[in-house]
Amino acid sequence: MAPHVHAGLERGAPGVRRTRAARPARRDPRAARAPCGDARAGDRSARVTTPFAGPARVRFAPSPTGEPHVGSIRQAIWAWLYARHTGGQFLVRIEDTDQSREVPGSIERILESLRWLGLDWDEGADIGGPYAPYVQSQRLEGYHAAAQRLLDSGDAYPCFCAPERLDALRKQQQAERRSPGYDGMCRAIAPADAAARARSEPHVVRFKVPREGATTVEDLLRGPVVVENRTLDDFVILKSDRFPTYHLAHPVDDTAMRITHVTRGDEWLPSAPRHALIFDALGYPRPIYVHNPIILAPGGGKLSKRHGAKSVLEFADDGYLPDAIVNFLCITGWGHGDDTIIPRHELIKVFDIGAVSLAPATFDIDKLNWMNGVYLRNLPEAELAEHIAARLEHDLPIEVPRPLDRALIAAFTPLIRERVQLLAEVLPLVEFFYAMDVPTPPAEEFLTRRWKGRAADAAGSLGIAIAALDGVAWTSEALEVALRGAAEGAGLAVGDLFSLIRLAVTGKAVTPPLFESMAIVGAAPCLARLHAAEAALRSAAVGA
């Protein structure tokens, strides 16, 4: 039972547009003892590492029904990585055979998501390629020809059953606790009669599934998956609007496009035998199937808009980095030894589509956030500053003049680089640098911990700090020396004094390092704010 898994590879792909130099086709020694097609059920040792079998042609084939979310994007990431790993091609095909579900604009959004992630494709809906078009609604003739061949060979038949009858049938089957499925009524119509009626009557075309026997599909990850044919019904391959269903479009297109590995969600596993049957009936070599599990929501269950199933573009808006998303999504559902942070170029080297986990993984937003922080911190400072600038251009109030002062951003970037996980967290950390006027917070905010109920002492301490600042060069080093000295001289814990100053100068209790911040803000505003705070605390002391 060895489907012609390598046939697609042997055919090669003439004239394929390449966006990068072809990788040398290293011979992987493991390939010799572990050919992909021969894995046995339960014998994982035979496919510990996917053998290097030559350049793979893989595709990302989304339906234009909205923006891609993390689940489908991980699919794209894995496919892309595998294509790059083998020096093969990654293609993007749009599966728009259901006109009613189409959401305008989603194709562009899908491509935009891939571009943002840095997943480049060699052939696709927008750029064409040797097997164009890459949009299924533009490939109808191919499906019609295939359907006709199946009709001619007796592997398919026209079905004239009305939707109402099918609904009633389904209801009855459910009521009788039988498996729902087409009962094969139109199978009995003589081919000549059927063909005649088909010329004038609305109909669908159904595949004639053998009633006996079983169909085995070889899955790269699990080995053979066997399904009894009697559990399959005569499924529709061509709808009454003459559009194909996925069951027909997939074998036709993946054969036409020389796809070597079909990677898809494991919700397709139960119907994989249908596809295998079509490949066989059409005389097409079967591709290598890789069914991988979906990503679950934190509480269990399917990922939804409420639970982490944000679209990729939303992650972009929230200030995540493409590299972090790629790394994170790649390692959810797959692991590489003790490694966690694996940069893209490294992923291309080590990612193994055949070693993916078979149990569904849960989306761990905390880990993603942490990882994004790691990537942010690892960015060269100038690059980080660019990201921050772009973010701030958008986030800062309109009163702040644009374009933003790059020198200022360059000055505070090192102060916040270890304090943000998401770009969205930048604004609250730096907005006081942009405020014309930082109002003194209410006295209670100063009078916490050591200062509780001691407004007069707090005011006095601020007075000491102000005095210590007199004539000091306004650099972070000089400020620190002066203020530490002041604290020591007054017998104060540095933290106690600095917290008052921090709140007075920035209006916040949590800020980037104090002296560097003061140096950036400048002497005049700092002193003004310190005086204002001192005065406020004094009047609070009198009032109390």
Added chain:
RNA sequence: GCCCCUAUCGUCUAGCGGUUAGGACGGCACCCUUUCAAGGUACAAACAGGGGUUCAACUCCCCUUGGGGGCACCA
């Protein structure tokens, strides 16, 4: 109801018949420290249950249970 897939710390995973079951996130404690972070160190935390196979099972097989998915003129 029927069918398919699946099962190691809370989460993502490593493990390929003999291990003190490893790492990461998160948690907790401590260190560093002007706040918050970042960083460092330590700790707690898992083989779902039951049968086999074997000298030996987390690893192989079966069953149960749990989880996921499918049974459309949707993909």
